[in-house]
Amino acid sequence: MTTEMIYSTIEDMATKVLKDHKITEAPIDPKKVAELIGLSVVEVPHDNDDLCGLLLKGDKKAIIGVNALHHSNRKRFTIAHEIGHYLLHKNENTFLDHHENFDMVKFRKNSSPKTQEEREANSFAAALLMPAKLLKKNFTSLQGVMSNSQEIIQLLAKKYAVSPDAMRYRLINLQLISAHN
Template identity: 30%
Template sequence: MKKLIKYTKGSACARNLLLENGFDDLIDFPLDLFVSGLGATILYKPMINSDGRIIFGKKNTIIEINDGISFEAKKRFTIAHEIGHLIMHKGVDIHNDNEATMSWFNNKEKQAKNGRVEYEANQFASELLMPSAIFYEKQKGIKFSPQLLRDLSIFFKTSLTSVAFKYIELGDHPICLFHSYNKTVKYWMRNIDFPHFIIDKTKLVPPEDSVAMEFFEKGKIYTKEKSKQPIWKSTWLELKNWENDNDFNFYEFCIITPMYNTVISVVWEE
């Protein structure tokens, strides 16, 4: 069965831009060149508290990218995000982007105009770098695992976090994500088909027996081979009183960014 791909304003815009320019994807195409083709110029320079920004001039548009970004995936996402502003948000003077504006979790809940604009730019970037139709085909028929997310991240040259968010929308296996920062659950999201009830722990500490908490309490980061950790259903989800924790096979895979003290817990049932 083919999945119906739903486009948001941002992702539809990215899809159209690819189509209009004759691209199926930009996986092996230099983004700098793509930006030049759109009439803007990328400038790499040292920046403080900023990953990238776009400056709309009367005639020319400059996209500045922090030359201190060491991860290729992050650099590509930042450029793609700025292209989103270029295409969708012309004339808003300057957009300044950092970890906060490009976070998947920070923007969606914000109703402020700024939050919406950033959310659109992130949706745009996700689609530009990981076209939905290709993403869907790439994961189809493959059993869900941390390795699948890693393989997709390598293929699309995007971060594990971006891939996990895309998987929630398009992946075949229902998963949910919990974002924790500084030992506090900030937000959660689930695939539309996820069949279990999630205990809302927003603004609370992560569950005592979660893998996320193991990182916050003990600094534990599992190796690749052990990154799929068995947990109880009751760890993150509601266990009905007629259910038994032993009857379920749940797992948690944590995407940890020690520098920002954040954990994304990917939770799924096998």
């Protein structure tokens, strides 16, 4: 598969998960999505701030662990990222995710197979938490009433309960804003 095909497949998978469970409004609750597809989510406090989350797959059950000490937006992204590993990377049973696995900018420059998986899980998380169609609709209506794209990013980040950086990155990927915004 070409890279472009991989990412459009990831986008389609996230869309399908939301559609199958009739989730149509922001903010998306990734914990609910995880539970709907049969994953348990446990919050565990971990002093190592670098440790974001993990995915453990057993024969019958899979569990997502998330660092309880992190900000709720960060936990939401971690859960969505682990769902991405679960759906996309069937051959592996364990993922342990540190802060660096979520660094989208750094990951753009690196191309190891491990990095590729992290990039795919991040793309899935973004597509799940900021569904393309819904976000485009919200962006267009905001653009009709305000011209400052920083303000639009802030408003949308709040509405979708993601960090402004994650929202900015998603809007760039959807080609709704340019990279220098």
